[in-house]
Structures are given as structure tokens and as C-alpha cells.
Amino acid sequence: MLTSEIDAPFLVYDGTKMKDAKYPERTLAYKYKNWRGSASGRTAHMAFQKKHWFDVDITIECLDFVLDVLYPGKKVGISMDHAPAHMAAEVIEYIERRTDEGRLVMGFIDGGLTSILQVCDLAANKQLKAIIKKLYHQWRAEYVRAERAKTPDEPLRRVKLKMNIEKMTEITEAAVKEFNRLERKDNRRSIAKTFKSAGQDPWDHCEEAFKEHLDALEKLPMYKMMEARIEARTGVVLGDASDPVEIDDEADDERERDGATVAATT
Structure with a gap:
């Protein structure tokens, strides 16, 4: 917030965690565990999970990266x-421990409000993705040109694109730096x-900006669709006897959960 910049990237790729591997030293997690400090200009941390997603271990690894490496x-x-x-439970226990250490202040955004309150979703995602896309297209053009140069007698040869994990990481690092610039x-x-505008500046009275948001x-x-759903349910929830519509609560709850998920990810 104070610098108006994105921190160094924490990236999760598909791969085996060292703790789950029979031979940890053969994993990508082991190979790239010191990526950040292995060369000048490298800023990212690489983590690995079989579905390249945040699970409990990855969440704690990310918090460790923020608390112990970045700050x-x-x-x-x-x-x-x-x-x-x-x-x-394991993450909550970790948060409580780091809070007791005086190192962490954690706030949780309620379900369905991510697209309203999560600042980097609102301010950074779209432009950051656009920069990554631009850098990818630059890499692709250079890669194809280099591959075609290997067979000048076959100018229309089909070229199979293959970006390695190091180049993916370098592009993401470069994109973050460009965004911050x-x-x-x-x-x-x-x-x-x-x-x-998201109502989260503790040093400013931002009620008006939040209302405009x-x-x-x-x-x-x-949001119009979600508001219409809520209004359509109001009579039933309040016990309006004049409302003749019978509602399947379980099915409607499921639709509400689906709608909240879409709103959060949109």
C-alpha cells in the first residue's frame, strides 16, 4: 500500500513436494529451492504442488516467504x-503463532467479497496479466525465429513451442518489475x-471513495443478477404468506454458492 508496488512473486508449479518424494534431491522443488539467490536479478520463489495450487503446505510456505524473506x-x-x-487448522495455528511473535496481522475477506475488497484483484491482476501476455508473445516470436533459422530450407516447418520453467519464472519476474515501474x-x-477506494486505508477517511466503488x-x-436473486428470496425468507412460490432451499442454497463463487472470481 505505501509503495504502491507488487512484492516479488511466489510461484506454484506442478511438481512433487520434497517431503513427498522418495528421492527429494531429484525433485524440481530441490533444484530450484535457491532460485532467488542463485543469480543477480532473480526475485521469485518457486514452490511445487501436484496440481500447482495452494494447499496447506504451500500457504504456510508462502507466508514464510513473506515474513522471513521479504520482510x-x-x-x-x-x-x-x-x-x-x-x-x-494447521494454517490457523501457524497464523496464531506468528501473530503471538508480533510478526503478523491477518485479516480474512469474507466469501463472495473478494472481487470487492481484495486490492490486487482490483488494481493489478488485469494489467499484470497483460504484461505477461506481451512478454510471452515476444518470447514466442524470438523462439520461432531461432527455430526456423536452424532449417532455412524449410521456412514453413511446424515449430513446437516449449517454454521451460526458468523462462516462465523470468517472464513473471520481469512482468512484476514492469508493473512496478x-x-x-x-x-x-x-x-x-x-x-x-476499497475502504482499507487506515490513515484516511475513505467512506465516500468506498461508496463510489x-x-x-x-x-x-x-451484481445486478445477485441483487435480483436476493430480492426474489426476501418475501419467502421473511414469511410473506402472499408469495405463492415454493422454494427448494437446498437447491437454492447451492445456486447461491455457485453465484458467490462466480462473483468472487469475476
Whole structure:
């Protein structure tokens, strides 16, 4: 928030965790465990999980990266959504321990509110993905050109693209650096401004900015649909005897959960 920049990336690729491997030293996790410090300019941390997703171990590994690598000795404030892995007993125990150490202040975003309150989803995701896409297309053009140069007598030879994990990581690192450069350019500071519009700037009275943010969201089709669902249920929930519609509560609850998931990920 104060720098209006994204921290160094924590990346999760598909692969076997060292603790689950018969021969840990043969895993990608072992090979790249020191990626950040192995060469100048490297900033990312690589983690590995069979579905390249956040589970309990990866969540704790990420928090360790933030607390002990990015901000050693500092008190860090983090907001996370209610993903199942984030709410697991082992993670909650970890959070309580680091909180007792005076190192961590954790806030959780309630389900269905991620797309309203999670600042980097609002301020950074779209542009960061666009930068990654641009860098990927640059790499692809260079890769194809180099491959075609190997067989100049076959100018239309089909080229199979193969990006290795190191190049993926380098592109992501470069994208974060480029995003941060743009944040500093002309004092754009979109992340800092989004903290205010999302009602999360503790040093500013931002009620009006937050209200404007919510009013803007109300105009989006997804939120109009969710509002219509809520209004349609109100009569039944309040016991309006004039409402003749019979509702299957279990099925409707399932639809609400689906809708909340879509709203959060949109």
C-alpha cells in the first residue's frame, strides 16, 4: 500500500513436494529451492504442488516467504480470502503463532467479497496479466525465429513451442518489475488509490471513495443478477404468506454458492 508496488512473486508449479518424494534431491522443488539467490536479478520463489495450487503446505510456505524473506524482522499485515487451505487448522495455528511473535496481522475477506475488497484483484491482476501476455508473445516470436533459422530450407516447418520453467519464472519476474515501474511513472500509484477506494486505508477517511466503488459495482451485470436473486428470496425468507412460490432451499442454497463463487472470481 505505501509503495504502491507488487512484492516479488511466489510461484506454484506442478511438481512433487520434497517431503513427498522418495528421492527429494531429484525433485524440481530441490533444484530450484535457491532460485532467488542463485543469480543477480532473480526475485521469485518457486514452490511445487501436484496440481500447482495452494494447499496447506504451500500457504504456510508462502507466508514464510513473506515474513522471513521479504520482510525479515518486520510486522506484516496480510489479507487473505476464505479459501479452504487458508482456513485449515494447521494454517490457523501457524497464523496464531506468528501473530503471538508480533510478526503478523491477518485479516480474512469474507466469501463472495473478494472481487470487492481484495486490492490486487482490483488494481493489478488485469494489467499484470497483460504484461505477461506481451512478454510471452515476444518470447514466442524470438523462439520461432531461432527455430526456423536452424532449417532455412524449410521456412514453413511446424515449430513446437516449449517454454521451460526458468523462462516462465523470468517472464513473471520481469512482468512484476514492469508493473512496478509503471506504478512509479507519473506517480500513477493505482494500488495505493485502490486501498482507499476499497475502504482499507487506515490513515484516511475513505467512506465516500468506498461508496463510489460499491455504486460502480452495482452497475455490473453480475451484481445486478445477485441483487435480483436476493430480492426474489426476501418475501419467502421473511414469511410473506402472499408469495405463492415454493422454494427448494437446498437447491437454492447451492445456486447461491455457485453465484458467490462466480462473483468472487469475476
